[in-house]
Amino acid sequence: MKGIGEDLMQENGNHLNILTTVLEHAYEGIVVVDQQGVITHFNQAYSRLKGISQQQAIGQNVTDVIENTRLHHVLKTGVPERGRLQTISGQDMIVHRIPVWEGETVTSAIGILVFDGVSDLYEILEQIESKEHTSTASAPSVNRGKQPTERTNFDTIIGRSEAIMNTKRIARKAAKTLATVQITGESGTGKELFAQAIHDQSPYADGEFISINCAAIPEHLLEAELFGYEEGAFTGAKKGGKPGLFEAADYGTLFLDEIGDMPLSMQSKILRVLQEKEATRVGGLTPYQTHVRIISATNKNLISMIEEERFREDLYYRLNIIPIHIPPLRARKEDIPLLLATFLENVCRKYEIEEKHFLAESISILTHYPWPGNIREMMNMIEQLVSLVDEECITPDKLPAKILTENSTVLESRSSAFSFLEKIQQKKQDHEKELLITALKDANGNKAEAARQIGIHRSTLYEKLKKFDIL
Structure with missing residues (x-):
């Protein structure tokens, strides 16, 4: 048993070493923060970009090390932000910000530089445009309705x-x-x-x-x-x-x-x-x-x-x-945080209102809501919230009453089910305790004989007697 435990520990250690090596030698800058926004990992690429050592960065709050970061917002909202523009050390960067969920809680977040500078991206786009221009230079100009860039894909x-x-x-x-x-x-x-x-x-x-x-x-x-x-x-x-x-x-x-x-x-x-x-x-x-x-x-x-x-x-x-x-929203709950974040951003832009975000607790409630009206209902709710909520952060108390009522009903139902299971468990334990007492009486207090009658090992009997406080 000891050997198996050591093997597992060694295997986990190897996996951790591999992951650390990948993070350290990645071309892209990678930063990891904990639930409080404190940097727990800062790879070499990010260290070179910022001009500070890894030791200096680790242990500091991310807002003190990386300017214009939104990782602390991602920790609050639990919504990933992909392909966003961020100015770091005077350069425009394309970044991803990814929350890490454990159960229903955001425990950390990862920031990744996709391009070290937007100039890299511009060069790629120029190459693509150059190829497209070459292939279409001799083609006649024809009006065919929507241009490809305007089409829905x-x-x-x-x-x-x-x-x-x-x-x-x-x-x-x-x-x-x-x-x-x-x-x-x-x-x-x-x-x-x-x-x-x-x-x-x-x-x-x-x-x-x-x-x-x-x-x-x-x-x-x-x-x-x-x-x-x-x-x-x-x-x-x-x-x-x-x-x-x-x-x-x-x-x-x-x-x-x-x-x-x-x-x-x-x-x-x-x-x-x-x-x-x-x-x-x-x-x-x-x-x-x-x-x-x-x-x-x-x-x-x-x-x-x-x-x-x-x-x-x-x-x-x-x-x-x-x-x-097309599946209803309740059948694709994992898409709800991304839909909420995207629609909220779009509506804020449409109404020319400062960007808002949902608190992680709000997203959890909205994810468990059944959405009978699906995407149309979600869009209606977001337009309502953008119009009526003054604060930047949309907290649970700002959500529509219908959604909060549904959430309370779900919680009550879960509580009732849990209570029912507790009662069943208690009855099972009472029955088990009664069986032990009866076996001991029949065996005149001989524990080895009582264990044989019940059909369990003597060490197991001792554990159960201790559990139920039977002397």
């Missing part, structure tokens, strides 16, 4: 949890084809954002992305909106008629949101367009060809609707060639 969809990464993997594959896509998910999960990203990364990216909410347009107007109409097709029809969304989205994407609310009569017409690749304006006689990629979305259970004869089965299979499900 999947990296802009925030989240690193396995649930959302898996959804993004499927969506990336879907974007490479022109197959129909059906996006499902609760209200507020970001279905249209995914649809836009799929379009912007697809072969039809140069065409229009047109979104229509099937639940928002009256049934008698929906057909004219989708397929267009000819002059005189109905009372109030425009002179000269009007093209429909299928025409406007030619060689682009038509996003049919809330497809589950589309009337059955319109479902059959959409099915025909998907099958025949042609449509006819209301009041018209001549069909026109359609070259449109269809992405649909719903928060309803279409399979149940098919069983209830409220949704066409044949249309379902036409739309559901590539199914994509």
